[in-house]
Amino acid sequence: MDLRYSDADEKFRKELRAWLEDTVPGHGTPPPYSDWDARRTYDTGWQRKLFDAGYAGINWPKEYGGRDASLTEQLVYYEEIARAKAPYIGVNFVGMLHGGPTVITEGTDAQKSAHIPRILKGEEVWCQGFSEPVAGSDLAALQCRADLDGDHYVVTGHKIWTSFAQCADFCELLVRTDPNVAKHGGISWLIMPMDLDGIDIRPLPTLMGEGEFSEVFLESVRIPVANRVGAENDGWRVTNVTLRFERGTAFASEMYHLQEILAGMVDLAKRLTRDDANAWEDRTLRREVGHLAAQLDALWAMVKLSVSETAKTGMPGVGGSAIKLFYSGVYQQIGELGMRLLGRAALSREDLDDLPCQQSIGRAMQSLSLTIAAGTSQIQRNIIGERILGLPKDQKPAAAAAPKPQATGAR
Amino acid sequence: MDFRVTEDQEALREGLRTFCDGRVPIETLRELEQKPELDRALWGELAEMGVFALRLPEDEGGVGLGMSDAAIAFIELGRRLVPGPLVWSQLAAGLVDGAATGQTVVGGLDLISHPDAPYVIEYFESLDVVLLLQPDGIYRVDPDVLSAKPVATPLDPLTPVHHVASLLDGQRIGGADDAAKLHLEGATLTAALMLGIAESTQELATEYAKSREQFGRAIAGFQTIKHILADMFVRQEVARAAVYAAGATLDDPEVGDVVRAVSAAKATAGEGAMRNSRDCIQVHGGMGYTWEVPAHYYLKRTWVLENVFGTVGYHEERIADLLASD
Numbered sequence: 001m002d003l004r005y006s007d008a009d010e011k012f013r014k015e016l017r018a019w020l021e022d023t024v025p026g027h028g029t030p031p032p033y034s035d036w037d038a039r040r041t042y043d044t045g046w047q048r049k050l051f052d053a054g055y056a057g058i059n060w061p062k063e064y065g066g067r068d069a070s071l072t073e074q075l076v077y078y079e080e081i082a083r084a085k086a087p088y089i090g091v092n093f094v095g096m097l098h099g100g101p102t103v104i105t106e107g108t109d110a111q112k113s114a115h116i117p118r119i120l121k122g123e124e125v126w127c128q129g130f131s132e133p134v135a136g137s138d139l140a141a142l143q144c145r146a147d148l149d150g151d152h153y154v155v156t157g158h159k160i161w162t163s164f165a166q167c168a169d170f171c172e173l174l175v176r177t178d179p180n181v182a183k184h185g186g187i188s189w190l191i192m193p194m195d196l197d198g199i200d201i202r203p204l205p206t207l208m209g210e211g212e213f214s215e216v217f218l219e220s221v222r223i224p225v226a227n228r229v230g231a232e233n234d235g236w237r238v239t240n241v242t243l244r245f246e247r248g249t250a251f252a253s254e255m256y257h258l259q260e261i262l263a264g265m266v267d268l269a270k271r272l273t274r275d276d277a278n279a280w281e282d283r284t285l286r287r288e289v290g291h292l293a294a295q296l297d298a299l300w301a302m303v304k305l306s307v308s309e310t311a312k313t314g315m316p317g318v319g320g321s322a323i324k325l326f327y328s329g330v331y332q333q334i335g336e337l338g339m340r341l342l343g344r345a346a347l348s349r350e351d352l353d354d355l356p357c358q359q360s361i362g363r364a365m366q367s368l369s370l371t372i373a374a375g376t377s378q379i380q381r382n383i384i385g386e387r388i389l390g391l392p393k394d395q396k397p398a399a400a401a402a403p404k405p406q407a408t409g410a411r
Numbered sequence: 412m413d414f415r416v417t418e419d420q421e422a423l424r425e426g427l428r429t430f431c432d433g434r435v436p437i438e439t440l441r442e443l444e445q446k447p448e449l450d451r452a453l454w455g456e457l458a459e460m461g462v463f464a465l466r467l468p469e470d471e472g473g474v475g476l477g478m479s480d481a482a483i484a485f486i487e488l489g490r491r492l493v494p495g496p497l498v499w500s501q502l503a504a505g506l507v508d509g510a511a512t513g514q515t516v517v518g519g520l521d522l523i524s525h526p527d528a529p530y531v532i533e534y535f536e537s538l539d540v541v542l543l544l545q546p547d548g549i550y551r552v553d554p555d556v557l558s559a560k561p562v563a564t565p566l567d568p569l570t571p572v573h574h575v576a577s578l579l580d581g582q583r584i585g586g587a588d589d590a591a592k593l594h595l596e597g598a599t600l601t602a603a604l605m606l607g608i609a610e611s612t613q614e615l616a617t618e619y620a621k622s623r624e625q626f627g628r629a630i631a632g633f634q635t636i637k638h639i640l641a642d643m644f645v646r647q648e649v650a651r652a653a654v655y656a657a658g659a660t661l662d663d664p665e666v667g668d669v670v671r672a673v674s675a676a677k678a679t680a681g682e683g684a685m686r687n688s689r690d691c692i693q694v695h696g697g698m699g700y701t702w703e704v705p706a707h708y709y710l711k712r713t714w715v716l717e718n719v720f721g722t723v724g725y726h727e728e729r730i731a732d733l734l735a736s737d
Binding site: 001002003004005006009072075262263266270280283286287288289290291293294295297298299301302304305307308309311312319322325326378380381382384385386388389390391392393394 | 412413414415416417420479617620621628629631632633634637638640641642644645648649650651652653655656658659660662663665666667671672674675678679723724726727728729730731732734735737
């Protein structure tokens with residue numbers, strides 16, 4: 001039960017910290033959310049700097065250009081990235097955390113050499129085409145249809161929640177290649193170039209009115225069979241490789257960053273007046289802040305425990321569900337606390353009287369997505385209940401039937 | 412950094428779990444109900460297992476282990492609701508002769524985080540020594556000189572208590588720093604006991620939900636029940652991480668802020684034990700509200716442990732003060 005980082009870890013921290021201190025200020029401030037071209041330039045520019053300094057693909061194997069850092073070095077990395085307020089992974093998210101690792105694990109040599117170095121250098125941006133209007137938590141119910149025509153699949157369907165679609169070069173796409181077998185059995189995993197004919201991207205504004213994600217309509221899009229990753233109809237297994245990456249340490253930096261957000265709220269409370277007194281004198285508020293800080297400390301200790309276990313066993317286990325469930329809930333409580341600190345200033349999304357309205361409201365609203373995206377909290381509870389506690393499944397045979405093929409993806 | 416439980420700690424855990432399974436099954440606990448005196452034979456066996464001497468240096472007759480090891484041991488004792496002033500007696504090893512060997516049974520009052528009357532002392536009838544933890548130091552008091560009345564109906568049927576009308580100073584055996592250190596260690600050991608309760612209530616509820624059938628199926632298959640159990644599991648794991656971190660930080664203070672780590676442990680384990688004990692009763696339905704099912708023991712013990720070495724609220728405020736002074 002040792003929490004002390006090794007000398008090698010601390011040496012790595014020192015070098016990384018020095019590099020971040022030199023590099024972060026020069027990278028400028030993030031562009032507005034709506035400016036996709038600028039966001040791509042900003043995020044991929046940062047990725048390139050990471051690459052040139054040897055910090056890209058911290059968890060990627062060396063033979064694919066990654067750093068192959070030990071898991072404890074990765075923790076140090078996430079701590080330092082958060083501490084330095086370095087740019088978020090941004091548009092590189094899908095390529096670095098989903099598509100890239102999946103191609104590395106399941107792709108052909110040609111697919112690897114075509115994509116892996118470019119993703120790592122920030123030259124190639126990916127998006128994710130998994131969810132559909134009919135396939136959310138029940139992802140395997142997806143209907144996007146792919147018919148074989150010579151050496152191409154002809155793909156027609158409707159994808160949703162596609163982040164970065166506007167600026168992506170490729171899409172990791174799940175399609176139904178066999179509608180006549182049980183639903184998990186007829187799915188394939190394709191790499192779809194985003195410049196093909198028949199792709200229609202329609203932004204779907206979030207509840208903040210921002211174009212974070214889009215709907216993507218596919219009408220007879222011809223994708224080469226050579227772009228399939230894994231065997232035909234084996235896409236569900238390939239997908240699970242990807243999803244397991246998502247439940248690992250992907251959010252470690254954001255978790256660590258919450259500590260600073262909470263500290264910022266303490267500073268804010270100290271300069272606020274409530275009921276003719278300093279807001280920080282309110283014992284209820286102090287206890288709430290203490291409660292959240294205790295939970296954040298416990299969360300980070302959970303990550304350390306999980307990382308220590310993963311270091312010995314290989315891939316992250318289902319315990320990641322507990323971390324994700326807890327993290328998303330704590331994040332939302334912090335978001336809500338920020339709103340309550342604002343009081344009536346929360347009626348304005350623009351900063352008033354030096355109060356961080358824009359940031360606090362943005363955080364509170366954005367936090368609502370965390371208990372929905374990447375497996376809702378309800379799905380996480382099912383996973384914990386069924387896979388860890390061994391409770392009986394809720395439903396079996398009816399849900400296993402293959403969905404009816406969809407005639408067209410257009411509305 | 413390898414935060415996992417070590418092989419030696421696994422062995423310690425297994426040893427105590429086997430001991431508790433054989434020596435303190437739930438039937439034994441029922442027999443102890445409302446008995447004012449401590450089972451001295453059990454106390455001696457716990458001492459032989461090293462429960463009290465665990466952290467005492469080997470050249471003083473101890474086992475020479477650290478707080479993280481002690482936490483592992485106390486999680487097991489908490490799981491089985493092992494009765495007795497376990498925390499005080501372990502804290503007293505090295506301070507009070509005979510505490511480490513179980514010959515002297517030591518209890519106490521934490522007046523640092525619970526300074527106000529009424530003063531209620533657990534297991535008073537069986538105590539050879541009472542320690543008073545004050546902000547300015549540790550005081551040793553002879554129980555015979557305290558005027559204490561037994562409480563006929565204690566909340567926890569396994570934790571007899573006395574009401575003490577007024578306190579005496581006693582003999583000062585440690586300064587303010589010693590008292591603060593003991594308070595941190597006591598909070599950590601108590602948090603470990605509470606983590607044990609959070610674990611065992613989750614397991615009890617899970618086991619019951621798998622076997623209890625309604626509407627023609629096990630209730631564990633209903634998502635309403637499944638999600639309660641999943642939340643219980645998460646609370647237990649959150650508390651585990653915090654308790655381990657408190658132990659590891661006390662053993663190696665350079666890895667973090669000791670006060671903050673301990674407060675996070677007592678706060679999260681306190682919440683885990685309290686909410687899991689309640690949920691355990693809820694999952695048991697009507698039977699959970701009876702004396703027959705042991706679920707009530709856990710909730711009652713949780714209230715005992717919540718009120719020593721700082722409540723959840725006390726520790727939350729302590730963390731907030733640390734944050735504000737940064």
